Amino acid sequence: MIQIQNLNRHFGGRFRQAKVSAIAGLDLTIQPGELFGLVGPDGAGKTTTLRILAGILKPSSGTATVNGHDVVDDAEAIKQELGYMPQQFGLYPALTVDENLNFICDVFGVFGNAREQRIQELLDFTNLHEFRGRLGRQLSGGMQKKLSLTAALVHHPKVLLLDEPTTGVDPVARREFWDILTMLHTEGSTVIVSTPYMDEAERCNRVGLMYDGQLMVCDTPNAVKRMLPGMMFALRADNLMLAENVLKTVEGIHDIQPYGDVLNLLVEDESVGTRITACLHDAGVKIESLRPAPPRLEEAFIYFVRQFSTNHVQEVSA
Amino acid sequence: MSGRVLNIAWKDMLHLWHNRTLLILVIFGAACELLLVGWATGAEIDDLKTVVIDHDQTAISQGLIDALGAASALTLNEDAVSDLTKHNTRDAALDDTFTGGNFIFNPDNVLVVEIPAGFGAQLTAGEQPQVTLTLNGANSVGSTTARRAAEEVLYTYGAVVLTQNMMEHMGQTPPSADQIVASLESNHPDVVVRYNEELDRAAYTTPSEAAFVLYIIAIMVAAFMLAREREYGTFEQLLVMPQRPIEIIIGKAIPALLVGYANFILVLVEMNVVFDIPVRGSLLLLLVLAIGYLFVELGRGFMVAMIARTQNQALLIVMLMAFVDITFAGYAVPVESMPQVMQALSNLFPIRHWMIILRGILQKDIGLDVLWPQLVWLAALGLIINGITLWFFRRSLAEQK
Numbered sequence: 001m002i003q004i005q006n007l008n009r010h011f012g013g014r015f016r017q018a019k020v021s022a023i024a025g026l027d028l029t030i031q032p033g034e035l036f037g038l039v040g041p042d043g044a045g046k047t048t049t050l051r052i053l054a055g056i057l058k059p060s061s062g063t064a065t066v067n068g069h070d071v072v073d074d075a076e077a078i079k080q081e082l083g084y085m086p087q088q089f090g091l092y093p094a095l096t097v098d099e100n101l102n103f104i105c106d107v108f109g110v111f112g113n114a115r116e117q118r119i120q121e122l123l124d125f126t127n128l129h130e131f132r133g134r135l136g137r138q139l140s141g142g143m144q145k146k147l148s149l150t151a152a153l154v155h156h157p158k159v160l161l162l163d164e165p166t167t168g169v170d171p172v173a174r175r176e177f178w179d180i181l182t183m184l185h186t187e188g189s190t191v192i193v194s195t196p197y198m199d200e201a202e203r204c205n206r207v208g209l210m211y212d213g214q215l216m217v218c219d220t221p222n223a224v225k226r227m228l229p230g231m232m233f234a235l236r237a238d239n240l241m242l243a244e245n246v247l248k249t250v251e252g253i254h255d256i257q258p259y260g261d262v263l264n265l266l267v268e269d270e271s272v273g274t275r276i277t278a279c280l281h282d283a284g285v286k287i288e289s290l291r292p293a294p295p296r297l298e299e300a301f302i303y304f305v306r307q308f309s310t311n312h313v314q315e316v317s318a
Numbered sequence: 319m320s321g322r323v324l325n326i327a328w329k330d331m332l333h334l335w336h337n338r339t340l341l342i343l344v345i346f347g348a349a350c351e352l353l354l355v356g357w358a359t360g361a362e363i364d365d366l367k368t369v370v371i372d373h374d375q376t377a378i379s380q381g382l383i384d385a386l387g388a389a390s391a392l393t394l395n396e397d398a399v400s401d402l403t404k405h406n407t408r409d410a411a412l413d414d415t416f417t418g419g420n421f422i423f424n425p426d427n428v429l430v431v432e433i434p435a436g437f438g439a440q441l442t443a444g445e446q447p448q449v450t451l452t453l454n455g456a457n458s459v460g461s462t463t464a465r466r467a468a469e470e471v472l473y474t475y476g477a478v479v480l481t482q483n484m485m486e487h488m489g490q491t492p493p494s495a496d497q498i499v500a501s502l503e504s505n506h507p508d509v510v511v512r513y514n515e516e517l518d519r520a521a522y523t524t525p526s527e528a529a530f531v532l533y534i535i536a537i538m539v540a541a542f543m544l545a546r547e548r549e550y551g552t553f554e555q556l557l558v559m560p561q562r563p564i565e566i567i568i569g570k571a572i573p574a575l576l577v578g579y580a581n582f583i584l585v586l587v588e589m590n591v592v593f594d595i596p597v598r599g600s601l602l603l604l605l606v607l608a609i610g611y612l613f614v615e616l617g618r619g620f621m622v623a624m625i626a627r628t629q630n631q632a633l634l635i636v637m638l639m640a641f642v643d644i645t646f647a648g649y650a651v652p653v654e655s656m657p658q659v660m661q662a663l664s665n666l667f668p669i670r671h672w673m674i675i676l677r678g679i680l681q682k683d684i685g686l687d688v689l690w691p692q693l694v695w696l697a698a699l700g701l702i703i704n705g706i707t708l709w710f711f712r713r714s715l716a717e718q719k
Binding site: 043054080107 | 321322325326328329333335337351550551552554555557558559560561562715
């Protein structure tokens with residue numbers, strides 16, 4: 001179980017540097033066995049949150065506990081129970097895959113048969129067997145990510161913190177990655193993963209949307225989608241460019257997203273549909289189809305971020 | 319605890335092993351440098367180019383020129399004056415507007431001896447003619463040697479001429495110049511040189527180099543190993559592992575210690591075999607103290623790594639520190655010849671004390687009964703430096719950016 005209460009962390013502020021608040025009053029509770037997705041725009045405080053939980057960054061104020069251990073006072077106890085995978089490749093580029101893993105095993109006290117077995121098992125599901133003799137820097141980006149994950153798992157951590165584990169990884173490797181995470185989840189590990197990808201967030205059992213150092217929305221993916229006001233329309237038309245320009249002026253449309261040959265429209269309610277048809281007809285756009293569509297997490301995410309940023313701007317100017 | 323310390327040490331050794339070029343450079347580079355320094359400075363200083371401007375042009379002034387030419391340290395540059403005359407309407411030898419300044423700008427010439435007109439006449443009359451020596455201060459060691467040689471010749475020659483002149487005056491048969499010189503030399507004080515009996519330059523420079531090697535290699539390896547972790551972001555990996563800061567530091571100190579120590583032993587052997595400079599005092603004491611000294615300097619290496627964010631920054635800082643250290647170590651200029659303030663300041667640099675210890679044991683066969691103040695200094699500096707480093711380390715862990 002992870003509990004974060006009124007957590008704050010700022011950077012700078014000394015020697016006349018500007019003081020930047022990375023986390024401002026964060027509250028979050030994650031139950032054991034959850035697969036929790038941390039989403040949010042760049043600079044929202046996702047990495048800072050994970051690093052505080054990993055015990056490598058001290059909070060400015062507030063408390064955070066991992067399985068009952070305080071991240072400040074009891075950081076050493078947490079380290080044995082926790083696997084952390086940083087955003088950048090955090091292993092040694094000048095050592096081979098085997099040497100890196102052996103070092104990590106050494107430090108975490110995984111020895112003998114248990115080590116051999118664990119490394120075999122992890123390399124099996126990350127497909128890194130044939131690269132065991134390769135230096136860290138010679139691995140591709142995706143393989144480096146897999147090696148980092150492997151390294152974070154050698155000591156059977158109960159809690160796993162992953163900071164954007166699939167950024168810069170090809171779709172096939174991404175799928176494999178999530179298969180591994182899902183497997184860990186079903187085995188009972190608590191997994192917290194930060195990600196910029198909404199399809200990944202959709203695979204979590206709960207997502208938290210961070211903005212400006214705070215948790216704005218936190219619920220299951222379906223519940224988050226239901227929080228979207230209004231409804232979604234999917235529009236197919238002969239001239240999507242023109243349609244988009246025309247619809248920008250129509251009242252009651254919150255958001256327009258081109259998606260391949262479809263325009264996804266987030267609207268206030270069903271009645272806007274007739275207005276859309278009328279406007280497009282006037283502009284000479286031929287509608288092929290206009291039907292209600294299920295909202296996706298992506299729309300919800302963009303909607304909430306826009307809302308928060310407008311509120312934020314208003315707050316600042318007020 | 320010891321297990322995790324060794325894990326980190328082993329990992330860093332692997333790093334060195336993978337980077338074989340660096341490893342070879344780090345281990346043998348210093349030994350090669352010692353050879354260079356030893357050979358370059360080992361040669362005796364002679365063949366110092368000397369120009370004589372003879373405004374007097376008498377048999378007595380010619381005698382002085384011959385005497386100068388006979389001095390082993392000096393070599394007369396006989397063409398210099400006639401060459402200058404060729405390019406001038408005036409005769410450089412006869413015109414006394416030509417002085418040392420006309421020759422000394424040439425970097426080949428270390429010394430110009432200007433014999434004034436009337437030198438011979440004055441000398442035989444029992445007066446004291448003024449011979450002007452112009453020295454090339456840019457070559458300080460050469461010009462000091464040349465000056466000593468020239469003064470010796472002038473003194474002896476003056477004595478010879480005076481003696482012969484006087485005895486002739488008294489109607490006696492004067493002894494030959496050689497006889498007078500021999501009797502003069504018998505009056506010279508006995509000079510006993512201790513510790514470096516041949517006044518061999520290599521015996522002065524190579525111990526300096528040996529002291530320096532131990533220091534620079536250790537500090538570099540330590541600074542680089544830690545700065546690299548920070549630069550590559552692997553430091554985070556270390557932090558999420560269950561080691562404590564002190565374990566990381568000690569683990570990282572071990573490879574640096576080994577490399578520095580290997581270097582030191584290599585250099586000691588080299589000094590003994592190639593330059594014939596044996597360890598006169600207790601080898602055991604020297605080797606034990608070397609470890610202690612290494613711990614002091616490693617603290618500084620880690621401090622550099624905590625300040626620098628990349629290996630390049632670490633390199634620049636180490637270079638900067640090395641320049642200051644070299645000065646206060648008395649590597650180039652003896653600390654004893656510095657102003658009082660500087661001498662006092664030099665005590666704050668560990669290498670200063672290490673240099674005294676190394677020279678003391680290596681050349682003078684002295685032990686802790688004499689060297690204990692240095693030991694106290696090193697221990698105190700070590701405590702302070704390593705304390706600050708650990709504090710720095712802890713703080714930067716807490717304030718990770």
